[in-house]
Amino acid sequence: xxxxxxxxxxxxxxxxxxxxxxxxxxxxxxxxxxxxxxxxxxxxxxxxxxxxxxxxxxxxxxxxxxxxxxxxxxxxxxxxxxxxxxxxxxxxxxxxxxxxxxxxxxxxxxxxxxxxxxxxxxxxxxxxxxxxxxxxxxxxxxxxxxxxxxxxxxxxxxxxxxxxxxxxxxxxxxxxxxxxxxxxxxxxxxxxxxxxxxxxxxxxxxxxxxxxxxxxxxxxxxxxxxxxxxxxxxxxxxxxxxxxxxxxxxxxxxxxxxxxxxxxxxxxxxxxxxxxxxxxxxxxxxxxxxxxxxxxxxxxxxxxxxxxxxxxxxxxxxxxxxxxxxxxxxxxxxxxxxxxxxxxxxxxxxxxxxxxxxxxxxxxxxxxxxxxxxxxxxxxxxxxxxxxxxxxxxxxxxxxxxxxxxxxxxxxxxxxxxxxxxxxxxxxxxxxxxxxxxxxxxxxxxxxxxxxxxxxxxxxxxxxxxxxxxxxxxxxxxxxxxxxxxxxxxxxxxxxxxxxxxxxxxxxxxxxxxxxxxxxxxxxxxxxxxxxxxxxxxxxxxxxxxxxxxxxxx
Amino acid sequence: xxxxxxxxxxxxxxxxxxxxxxxxxxxxxxxxxxxxxxxxxxxxxxxxxxxxxxxxxxxxx
Numbered sequence: 024x025x026x027x028x029x030x031x032x033x034x035x036x037x038x039x040x041x042x043x044x045x046x047x048x049x050x051x052x053x054x055x056x057x058x059x060x061x062x063x064x065x066x067x068x069x070x071x072x073x074x075x076x077x078x079x080x081x082x083x084x085x086x087x088x089x090x091x092x093x094x095x096x097x098x099x100x101x102x103x104x105x106x107x108x109x110x111x112x113x114x115x116x117x118x119x120x121x122x123x124x125x126x127x128x129x130x131x132x133x134x135x136x137x138x139x140x141x142x143x144x145x146x147x148x149x150x151x152x153x154x155x156x157x158x159x160x161x162x163x164x165x166x167x168x169x170x171x172x173x174x175x176x177x178x179x180x181x182x183x184x185x186x187x188x189x190x191x192x193x194x195x196x197x198x199x200x201x202x203x204x205x206x207x208x209x210x211x212x213x214x215x216x217x218x219x220x221x222x223x224x225x226x227x228x229x230x231x232x233x234x235x236x237x238x239x240x241x242x243x244x245x246x247x248x249x250x251x252x253x254x255x256x257x258x259x260x261x262x263x264x265x266x267x268x269x270x271x272x273x274x275x276x277x278x279x280x281x282x283x284x285x286x287x288x289x290x291x292x293x294x295x296x297x298x299x300x301x302x303x304x305x306x307x308x309x310x311x312x313x314x315x316x317x318x319x320x321x322x323x324x325x326x327x328x329x330x331x332x333x334x335x336x337x338x339x340x341x342x343x344x345x346x347x348x349x350x351x352x353x354x355x356x357x358x359x360x361x362x363x364x365x366x367x368x369x370x371x372x373x374x375x376x377x378x379x380x381x382x383x384x385x386x387x388x389x390x391x392x393x394x395x396x397x398x399x400x401x402x403x404x405x406x407x408x409x410x411x412x413x414x415x416x417x418x419x420x421x422x423x424x425x426x427x428x429x430x431x432x433x434x435x436x437x438x439x440x441x442x443x444x445x446x447x448x449x450x451x452x453x454x455x456x457x458x459x460x461x462x463x464x465x466x467x468x469x470x471x472x473x474x475x476x477x478x479x480x481x482x483x484x485x486x487x488x489x490x491x492x493x494x495x496x497x498x499x500x501x502x503x504x505x506x507x508x509x510x511x512x513x514x515x516x517x518x519x520x521x522x523x524x525x526x527x528x529x530x531x532x533x534x535x536x537x538x539x540x541x542x543x544x545x546x547x548x549x550x551x552x553x554x555x556x557x558x559x560x561x562x563x564x565x566x567x568x569x570x571x572x573x574x575x576x577x
Numbered sequence: 578x579x580x581x582x583x584x585x586x587x588x589x590x591x592x593x594x595x596x597x598x599x600x601x602x603x604x605x606x607x608x609x610x611x612x613x614x615x616x617x618x619x620x621x622x623x624x625x626x627x628x629x630x631x632x633x634x635x636x637x638x
Contacts, residue, residue: 069608095598106609136615136629163634167634232629361610538590543597550619559619
């Protein structure tokens with residue numbers, strides 16, 4: 024649970040100090056400066072504002088070119104998830120159909136984000152749409168779909184997804200392994216079907232290699248699951264794997280091939296030698312005469328078996344020791360968790376709707392305080408940090424100390440040329456003939472943010488406000504290309520402190536930055552073939568809108 | 578819209594009508610509490626970057 028927030032710090036003496044991570048919400052004071060007569064909008068009020076915007080967007084998007092139309096529909100569908108899931112599915116479908124008409128340069132990217140969003144909402148619709156997707160999208164999404172359905176415990180539909188993949192040119196070794204390992208014993212007929220279809224696929228599409236080399240996938244599946252299959256089926260698979268390896272050698276003679284698994288390494292003269300090595304222990308159980316005959320003709324496979332007696336099972340022992348079975352779970356998929364639903368396991372609290380919503384969510388949520396603060400152990404920030412680290416009551420009287428820390432510090436990134444004495448400054452470096460590329464850092468802004476967060480976490484809002492107000496004057500001094508992250512963090516901290524006017528001022532600076540970025544991008548030739556919704560300026564607008572909604576909507 | 582809604586007014590200043598429409602959708606998403614989990618951006622050199630957040634392909638959340 025997010026609410027069970029952790030704290031950890033790495034000693035302040037160390038070069039890298041880790042921020043206080045996710046301080047207990049209960050310890051934070053909010054709203055002390057909330058404007059009078061401006062109570063936050065209720066959720067029904069927010070929803071009533073959102074609906075007409077979405078309905079309008081859906082309507083006008085029909086007049087856009089397919090790429091932009093797909094993007095607007097995609098974002099609109101996501102909003103409908105909170106209001107009308109059935110409509111969300113319909114709009115996601117429209118978005119996908121629009122993406123199919125979009126230029127190849129970004130079609131698969133649109134397809135991928137659309138179907139990944141739609142998957143937890145309606146796997147059936149993903150199964151329906153997937154055959155029409157680009158091969159790259161299909162290759163990834165069939166894996167996702169099969170794994171998702173296994174998590175849901177929907178085995179018949181997982182087998183249907185596998186069948187659909189086979190019918191549409193996709194066989195994933197990984198997904199098939201998960202499927203075979205997960206199907207319960209009561210579905211042994213389905214397991215045999217999956218096994219048989221994998222063999223048939225490799226025989227039908229010997230040159231199809233969307234995710235792995237088919238005969239190697241086949242050899243792997245034989246070695247892993249042969250004990251659960253009928254001898255006749257296993258023999259069919261072995262024959263297919265060996266004949267495909269032979270065909271591969273004929274079509275693409277390689278000289279020598281190498282295979283690596285963990286720390287194990289093998290070399291063979293041919294693909295056939297490797298395939299024989301992989302399946303020989305299985306063949307040994309089914310037809311001793313044949314395996315002896317084959318091994319006599321392929322001494323390299325015999326040598327490999329001396330090192331790895333169980334063939335692929337011992338060569339790839341790490342993989343074979345892993346249990347690929349996916350147990351069903353009833354957790355709500357993260358993609359369906361909303362800020363507005365209090366019972367969602369990843370629900371965000373109202374005060375968390377700032378920075379977190381500006382960044383794509385990862386398994387570890389991007390929340391204020393989850394970053395790292397890096398200090399220069401010899402820099403002027405060290406005594407300031409020592410003075411402020413416990414957020415003293417008199418912090419407001421000593422904010423001038425922040426001014427001892429430079430706004431900008433250039434850190435050498437890559438250096439070359441004659442050696443210089445450590446500790447010399449940049450001027451002497453230039454004189455010595457050494458050259459460096461530099462990266463810009465902003466130690467004063469970083470320090471102020473770090474101290475502010477510490478004060479918030481320690482429930483000292485007055486000191487936090489005194490610290491963060493020092494940042495307002497610095498933000499315009501940070502070059503545009505480096506300013507966004509500082510604007511986000513400053514707005515977020517002001518929101519957490521209930522200082523909505525200052526938060527709105529910062530997001531206002533963010534909108535100015537977005538506009539300036541947009542004007543620059545207008546003249547970038549390489550961008551003109553992409554929808555403006557992909558441009559960096561669109562992302563800045565979006566991030567500032569998310570923060571600004573909470574700063575200004577009252 | 579609420580009288581003090583600076584954000585909403587700022588959207589009116591977005592010069593491109595289609596981009597403005599998209600950002601109004603993003604405003605609606607923020608209003609109803611739908612996080613952005615995935616995004617596509619392109620840099621000035623024309624390189625696309627897709628941020629996928631959680632996918633069901635790589636891990637079983």
